[in-house]
Amino acid sequence: MSKVLEINKLNYKKNNKLILNDINLSLDNGKIIGLLGANGAGKTTLMRLITGVNAKSSGQISVAGVENKAARKSCVSATYSLDGFSKSFGEKNAKVRDVLKFYIDIYPDFSFEKYQEMAKYLEISCDDKLVDLSTGTKEKLVIALTLARQVPLYLLDEPLNGVDIMARKKIIKSIIQWKGDDSTIIISSHYVKEISSLLDDVVILKDQKVYQVSPVEEIQSKYHLGIEEYYEKVYEGGLNDE
Numbered sequence: 001m002s003k004v005l006e007i008n009k010l011n012y013k014k015n016n017k018l019i020l021n022d023i024n025l026s027l028d029n030g031k032i033i034g035l036l037g038a039n040g041a042g043k044t045t046l047m048r049l050i051t052g053v054n055a056k057s058s059g060q061i062s063v064a065g066v067e068n069k070a071a072r073k074s075c076v077s078a079t080y081s082l083d084g085f086s087k088s089f090g091e092k093n094a095k096v097r098d099v100l101k102f103y104i105d106i107y108p109d110f111s112f113e114k115y116q117e118m119a120k121y122l123e124i125s126c127d128d129k130l131v132d133l134s135t136g137t138k139e140k141l142v143i144a145l146t147l148a149r150q151v152p153l154y155l156l157d158e159p160l161n162g163v164d165i166m167a168r169k170k171i172i173k174s175i176i177q178w179k180g181d182d183s184t185i186i187i188s189s190h191y192v193k194e195i196s197s198l199l200d201d202v203v204i205l206k207d208q209k210v211y212q213v214s215p216v217e218e219i220q221s222k223y224h225l226g227i228e229e230y231y232e233k234v235y236e237g238g239l240n241d242e
């Protein structure tokens with residue numbers, strides 16, 4: 001199986017504080033991977049480094065074989081907050097169609113057809129103003145925009161935050177439905193139980209390091225635990241490997 005992500009000896013400091021310490025990670029293509037960790041474990045930071053946003057890290061990151069930071073950006077589609085959009089457009093009346101146009105303009109890999117299918121399923125209207133969108137609809141829009149790009153790797157950072165149970169279920173269904181066989185999704189979420197049915201593998205960040213990378217099947221067969229229970233045990237330090 002080809003590798004979609006290879007990270008070697010990645011270290012990252014911010015204001016002299018070590019945020020990520022000697023991260024090594026090698027992920028096969030085609031899977032959905034849960035990136036789990038407590039608040040502040042470094043999930044967002046790691047995702048930003050993979051996309052090539054943060055500066056001054058040491059170590060190597062390559063996505064689908066591409067290491068160059070600028071070139072890597074066309075291999076990764078990550079969720080971005082819409083909060084800055086109204087400001088960027090210089091008016092508070094920015095609509096969903098303005099954001100859509102922005103994505104179409106800047107990403108040559110953006111599939112309008114795929115977006116339209118998802119927008120229909122997620123009930124997103126082009127005519128709505130961004131400021132009028134509920135938290136759940138904003139997250140749905142972010143997911144549709146992110147997955148409409150055609151890239152090898154998708155990074156979904158907390159796509160269920162602040163979203164009600166019905167919208168969470170819909171977002172999870174849309175991730176399953178619109179993930180291409182050739183692509184990989186890394187998803188971080190504190191709703192571990194809810195996303196567990198999506199996941200092939202789990203990556204756990206703890207103490208600035210990758211604590212464990214495990215296939216979900218192995219967790220179930222070896223430890224006889226659900227993902228949420230396994231994750232809690234890892235953090236409590238109560239996992240018996242024997």
Ligand SMILES: Nc1ncnc2c1ncn2[C@@H]1O[C@H](COP(=O)(O)OP(=O)(O)OP(=O)(O)O)[C@@H](O)[C@H]1O
Binds near residue numbers: 038
């Ligand atoms: N601008 C910054 N300056 C200094 N430290 C920062 C900055 N941004 C993040 N950090 C620190 O980096 C660490 C990792 O933060 P990060 O947001 O990546 O964690 P996370 O796992 O995504 O957390 P959460 O689950 O709460 O979203 C935290 O200790 C945080 O305090």
